[in-house]
Amino acid sequence: GESVGLHLPTLSVQEGDNSIINCAYSNSASDYFIWYKQESGKGPQFIIDIRSNMDKRQGQRVTVLLNKTVKHLSLQIAATQPGDSAVYFCAEKGSSNYKLTFGKGTLLTVNP
Amino acid sequence: DGGITQSPKYLFRKEGQNVTLSCEQNLNHDAMYWYRQDPGQGLRLIYYSQIVNDFQKGDIAEGYSVSREKKESFPLTVTSAQKNPTAFYLCASSYREYSNQPQHFGDGTRLSIL
Numbered sequence: 001g002e003s004v005g006l007h008l009p010t011l012s013v014q015e016g017d018n019s020i021i022n023c024a025y026s027n028s029a030s031d032y033f034i035w036y037k038q039e040s041g042k043g044p045q046f047i048i049d050i051r052s053n054m055d056k057r058q059g060q061r062v063t064v065l066l067n068k069t070v071k072h073l074s075l076q077i078a079a080t081q082p083g084d085s086a087v088y089f090c091a092e093k094g095s096s097n098y099k100l101t102f103g104k105g106t107l108l109t110v111n112p
Numbered sequence: 113d114g115g116i117t118q119s120p121k122y123l124f125r126k127e128g129q130n131v132t133l134s135c136e137q138n139l140n141h142d143a144m145y146w147y148r149q150d151p152g153q154g155l156r157l158i159y160y161s162q163i164v165n166d167f168q169k170g171d172i173a174e175g176y177s178v179s180r181e182k183k184e185s186f187p188l189t190v191t192s193a194q195k196n197p198t199a200f201y202l203c204a205s206s207y208r209e210y211s212n213q214p215q216h217f218g219d220g221t222r223l224s225i226l
Contacts, residue, residue, distance in 0.1 A: 008152050032212040043116075043202050043217035044155075051212055089154060093212070098143070098162075099170075100215060102154035 008087065010107045019077040021106045023090035028071060030092040034100070035064060035075045038087045047075070047088075052095075077108075085110045114139045116218035118203050124226045125190065125197060133188045133221045135203035144186035145204040145215060148172060155202060161186055162208075190223060198224050 013019050025033070031052040036044035050057045050064045050073075057064050063076040073090050087105040094101075116137045125131045137144065143162050147155040157170030161180040175194025180186055186205075190197045200222050204215040 034214050036217075041220075041222075043118075043204075043219045046214045046216060049212070049214055098160065099157065100155075104152065104154045 008105050008107045010109065012109045012111060013080050015080060015082060015110055015112050017080055019075075019080045019084070019108060019110075021075045021077075021088050021108065023073040023075075023103050023106075025071050025073060025090065025092045025103075026101070027092060027094055028068075029095050030101075031095040032093040033064070033066060033073050034091045034093075035062075035073075036089045036091065037084075038089060038105070040086075044089060080108075080110050082110045082112055084108060116203055116205055116216060118201075118218035118221050120221060121219070123221055123223045125223060126226050128192045130189055130191050131223065133190070133201055133203075133223070135186045135188065135218060136184055137186075137203075137205045137218075138184060139205055139216065140183075141205035141216075142183070142208055143206045144180070145206075146170075146176070146178065146186070146188045147202040147204065149200040149202060149220075158188065158201075 034049045035047040037047050038044045048059045048064050050066050055066050061078045065074045087107050089105045090103045091100040119134045145160045146158040149155050156172050158176050159178040161167035167178050167180050177189045200220050202220045203218045206215045207213045
């Protein structure tokens with residue numbers, strides 16, 4: 001989702017449903033993308049990454065999809081659990097430098 | 113267990129005071145980073161370091177200073193020149209600057225003004 005000012009986009013789902021969190025990135029030269037999960041008062045935790053030569057990568061209960069044509073990244077979480085409640089950030093890295101550019105995040109709330 | 117340790121968890125600064133945030137890693141990572149996070153915002157890069165005794169400014173370095181005397185340690189000083197220091201500060205590390213490897217984060221230090 002898009003973030004506006006200080007208000008994070010939010011996604012509320014029922015426990016057991018699948019969640020899809022979206023991210024639009026800015027740099028067409030970015031070659032590496034990461035999803036992080038951040039719980040309240042903690043640092044971001046690595047979830048999954050994908051390189052630009054791929055369009056899909058799967059982990060345990062998570063799948064990342066990359067659409068370079070429209071510069072869009074998504075994170076799918078299967079069978080969402082209350083422990084998945086957190087802020088999720090995408091990050092992109094340009095091909096010629098070190099720097100990670102972070103999105104503003106999406107707040108996922110899982111209702112039991 | 114390998115990881116990144118940040119201390120203290122909470123820190124208060126008085127007017128005109130410099131404060132130093134600690135970051136230690138035992139992951140044998142080459143590169144280390146400092147980020148600032150404000151409420152409802154993404155992370156902004158303050159400083160980064162590829163190797164010992166070398167570091168570069170990030171996007172918002174003004175009012176901050178760092179040192180990298182040991183591979184494991186990358187302390188951040190928030191100086192009195194930083195007029196809006198209240199934020200959540202995150203330290204991260206990774207194997208190499210240009211490789212496609214994720215950065216791993218500590219659990220942050222929350223800095224507030226007294």
